[in-house]
Amino acid sequence: MSILVENLTKKYGTQRAVDNISFEVKTGEIVGFLGPNGAGKTTTMKIITCFLAPSDGDVKVNGLSIHEHQDEIKKKIGYLPESNPLYEDMPVLEYLEYAAELHGVPKSKIPNQIMKMVRVTGLDAEKHKIIGELSKGYKQRVGLAQAMIHDPEILILDEPTTGLDPNQIVEIRKLIRELGREKTVILSTHILSEVEATSDRILIINNGKIVADGTAANLRKQAQGQEMLKVQISDAENSDVIFNGLKSIETIAMIDPVPDVENTFIINSKDDSSSKRNIFNLCVQNNWLLTELTPLETKLEDIFRELTTN
Amino acid sequence: MKEIWTITKRELKSFFDSLSAYIIITVFLGFTGFFTWLYGSDIFFIGQATLQPFFSIAYWTLFFFIPAITMKMIAEEKKSGTLELLLTKPVSDFQVVAGKFGAALLLVIIAFALSLPYYFTIWAIGPIDHGAVWLGYFGMILMSMTLISIGIFASSITNNQIIAFLLSLFIGVFFLIIFNVLASNFTGTLGMFFSYLSLSTHYESISRGVIDSKDVIYFLSITSLCLFLAKSILSKRNIVE
Numbered sequence: 001m002s003i004l005v006e007n008l009t010k011k012y013g014t015q016r017a018v019d020n021i022s023f024e025v026k027t028g029e030i031v032g033f034l035g036p037n038g039a040g041k042t043t044t045m046k047i048i049t050c051f052l053a054p055s056d057g058d059v060k061v062n063g064l065s066i067h068e069h070q071d072e073i074k075k076k077i078g079y080l081p082e083s084n085p086l087y088e089d090m091p092v093l094e095y096l097e098y099a100a101e102l103h104g105v106p107k108s109k110i111p112n113q114i115m116k117m118v119r120v121t122g123l124d125a126e127k128h129k130i131i132g133e134l135s136k137g138y139k140q141r142v143g144l145a146q147a148m149i150h151d152p153e154i155l156i157l158d159e160p161t162t163g164l165d166p167n168q169i170v171e172i173r174k175l176i177r178e179l180g181r182e183k184t185v186i187l188s189t190h191i192l193s194e195v196e197a198t199s200d201r202i203l204i205i206n207n208g209k210i211v212a213d214g215t216a217a218n219l220r221k222q223a224q225g226q227e228m229l230k231v232q233i234s235d236a237e238n239s240d241v242i243f244n245g246l247k248s249i250e251t252i253a254m255i256d257p258v259p260d261v262e263n264t265f266i267i268n269s270k271d272d273s274s275s276k277r278n279i280f281n282l283c284v285q286n287n288w289l290l291t292e293l294t295p296l297e298t299k300l301e302d303i304f305r306e307l308t309t310n
Numbered sequence: 311m312k313e314i315w316t317i318t319k320r321e322l323k324s325f326f327d328s329l330s331a332y333i334i335i336t337v338f339l340g341f342t343g344f345f346t347w348l349y350g351s352d353i354f355f356i357g358q359a360t361l362q363p364f365f366s367i368a369y370w371t372l373f374f375f376i377p378a379i380t381m382k383m384i385a386e387e388k389k390s391g392t393l394e395l396l397l398t399k400p401v402s403d404f405q406v407v408a409g410k411f412g413a414a415l416l417l418v419i420i421a422f423a424l425s426l427p428y429y430f431t432i433w434a435i436g437p438i439d440h441g442a443v444w445l446g447y448f449g450m451i452l453m454s455m456t457l458i459s460i461g462i463f464a465s466s467i468t469n470n471q472i473i474a475f476l477l478s479l480f481i482g483v484f485f486l487i488i489f490n491v492l493a494s495n496f497t498g499t500l501g502m503f504f505s506y507l508s509l510s511t512h513y514e515s516i517s518r519g520v521i522d523s524k525d526v527i528y529f530l531s532i533t534s535l536c537l538f539l540a541k542s543i544l545s546k547r548n549i550v551e
Contacts, residue, residue, distance in 0.1 A: 049398040053548035074400040081398075085391030089324060101316045102399040146395075 001062050001076060001153035001184050002026050003048065008057035010043050010208075017043040019208035020057070025201075030180035032195030033188035035205035036308050041188040042082050044205070045158050048186070049079045061154065075104065078147035082158040084140055088132035092123060092142055095131060096149055103150035117145040120175070137168040144172070148179070155179060157187040161194060173198050192301055206308040219303050227269040230258070231279055232292035239263050245282050251275040266296070313401045317409025321383070322416055330379075335421045338375055342367045346428060359436030364428055365446045365517040369510070372418075372454055373486055377478040379417060380461025381471045383410045384540070388469035393544075403544040407462060407537055414458045415451075422447060442519035449516030452529035453509065457482060459536035466540040485509040485532075 003025040010018040018040040025031050033041040046052040048059050050070045059066045061073045087095055096117060100110045118127050121141040126134055131142060140160070147155060160176065161169045176185060176198050189195055195202050196216045204212040204219075212219055236242045242263055246255050252275050254268040269275045276293065283290045325331035345367040346352055352363055384407075387393040396406060429443055457478075464478035465471075486509050493504035493511070505511050512525040 046394075051394055051398050051547070071400050071402075074398060077398070079395070079398045081391060081394050083391050085395050087320075087324070087392060088390075089327060090320075094323075098316065098320050099399070102313060102396075102401060104312075104400060 003154065003184065003186070004060040005044070005048070006058045006060070008044065008047060008059060009055050010040075010047060010052065011055045016208050018047070018054070021205070021208070021210050022057075023203060023210060023213060025184055025186060027184055028180070028182070029201060030176070030185040030187070030199045031201045031203060032199030033186065033203050033205060034190065034192065034195050034304065035188075036190065039205045039308070040208040041205055042158055043208075045079075045156050045186065045188060049077055049156055050074055075150070076152055077154045077156055078150065078152035080143045080147045080155075080157045080160055084143040086131045086139060086142060086146075089130065091130050092127045092134070093118075095142065096145055099146040100149045105150050113149055113151070117149055120148070121145045122171070137164045140164055140168075140172070144175070153183055155183050155185045155187075157185065159189055160187055161189070161191070169194075192304055204304065204307050211307045212303070227274055228296040229267045229269070229275065229279070230264065230292060230294045230296055231267055231290070232261070232264040233283060233288045234263055234291050235289045236263065236286065242288070245286060246279070249275055249278045249282060251278055264292070313405045314409045314412060317396075317401070317406060318412035318416065321410055321413030325379070325413070325417055331417060334375055334379060334417070335424060338368075338371055338421045339424060341371045342425060343428065353432060353435075359432050359438045361429060361432060361438075361443050361446055362517070364425070365450065368425075368450055369453070369486075369513060369517075372450070372457060373482050374479070376414070376418065376454060376457040377461045377464070377475045377482065379414050380410075380458055380465055380478065381475040382465070383414070383462055384465040384544070385469050385471045385474045397544070404541045406544065407466075407541045411455075411458055411462055411537060414461070415455060418454045418458070419451065422450060439519060442517075445519050445521055446517040448521075449513055449525075452516070452526065453513050455533045456485070456509065456529050456536075459533040459540070460485075463536040463540045463543075466543045 005021060005023050008018055008021050009016060021040075021044070033044070035041050043052065047054050047066070048061070050066050050073055053067075061076060064073055066073060087098075090098070093114060096114045097110060100113055101107075105113055118124055121144050123138065123141050123145060126138050131139065134142065140162075144157070144160065147157070155176075157176070161172050164172060173194065176187065179185060180198070180200075187195075187198065199216075201215055202212070202219060203210055231246070233242050236245075239257065239262060243255060243257065243265070246252060246265060246267065251269050251273040252267055253270045256266040256268075258264040258266060267275060267279070279293065280290060282288075325334075342364055346361075346364040347354075350363075353360065356363065384393070387396065393406075397403065401409075429438075432438055460481050461474070461478040464481065465474040468474050468477070485507070489504045489508035490510050493501050493508055495501075496504060506528070512528050515522065516525055
């Protein structure tokens, strides 16, 4: 079940919450929407789920346009809205039954489907309680359970782990990972480690525009461009000797001594070249001891900050 | 149709799961019972076996009691965000409105059914005009449909239940009192016009036992207009400027 977003725009008055974005999500892919608050993640999701009509552009779910086939699309999508709204006065099981009936699950399959969801989301001990009595984490599970009750091919989860404790977060992420094997999943978050842990692909949205699109590794590579190494060398007379030695290596573009740590440097190689071997050889020639040689990765946080602050 | 029934069932159940249904039914029966049997122009004062006092009291009771049922129907879902959840399920905006309308109507009909003992007791006291009684109930149902649709419309334009309640009372006042007053103040076409708009004209003629298609059309057209407006307000989110 693929999702194709074409030139989607949503205006609220003069403000463009979503500004001409296009992307495609393929069957079985888990895509993470990343972006600061108010970037347009939720609006995009609301449009895909047929809750809001776009000002311009189109979304095609499995080739069906949201302008014409709303009912068919809604049947295929399981949606967990941002604040996880629930009928607080209903018991868990009754609520799941209601959600299943609304989704048109055949009556004979409803009990089975409910038990399956209760098991998958770990609600077994709480299933007879009234939703309002549940803790936030369990409410979130109820929200997930109702989103998946009709076994949808597409799951759209808006900040699925907000308000959960670290253990629950790990569990929910694991759950999303498992589900993502068979389903197409779009989830939004502003927690960076979360997209890395759950998603195959990351879309960074800022001011209603897509500013980056790719796997976490890809994004790193793009942002980085050149190799970055942290080097520590001992057994030399002083750090100036090492500095000069490093300077003589051709492939090194920039040497940056780390303040407060002796004989330690951050080295940027020239584009498309690696200096690891040359540094090692330099140490061997001078009989120095190479105590550290660590490749540095740009953190996702840095990429995010760079892309979303102007 | 199945979706409408699913929504109706849930709404009705939520009335009975909370105290609201019981309170509303008790108040309705208590209030109408008090004025039918014990106080004012009750049946002993009139000295006739008729449900007329019951119907004229029910007219005012429903005016207060129906906004109390409908005020939370859409306003609360808007406020808590469950409306978004509901509308992203495969149901249309109209089905949501119709489902809620159905639940309120069923609750009112249950309250009416529980008032049937009044009818049987009066029947036991003396000869009663059965046709007038059933028509009276029919008129009450028509009037309830009108008030419910007004209430749902009021509930759809705000996310505050109190505002929804007051607004539906305010709209109700026009149909129950103000048009009637205006009708008696004007003569000629204008007077006729206000008299036609006034709900009491139509309700009274039905509860007296006279049924006219004109009255039925009046109630049904206000009902469908208000439900259509409520549905349009839900669909407003989809308007692209």
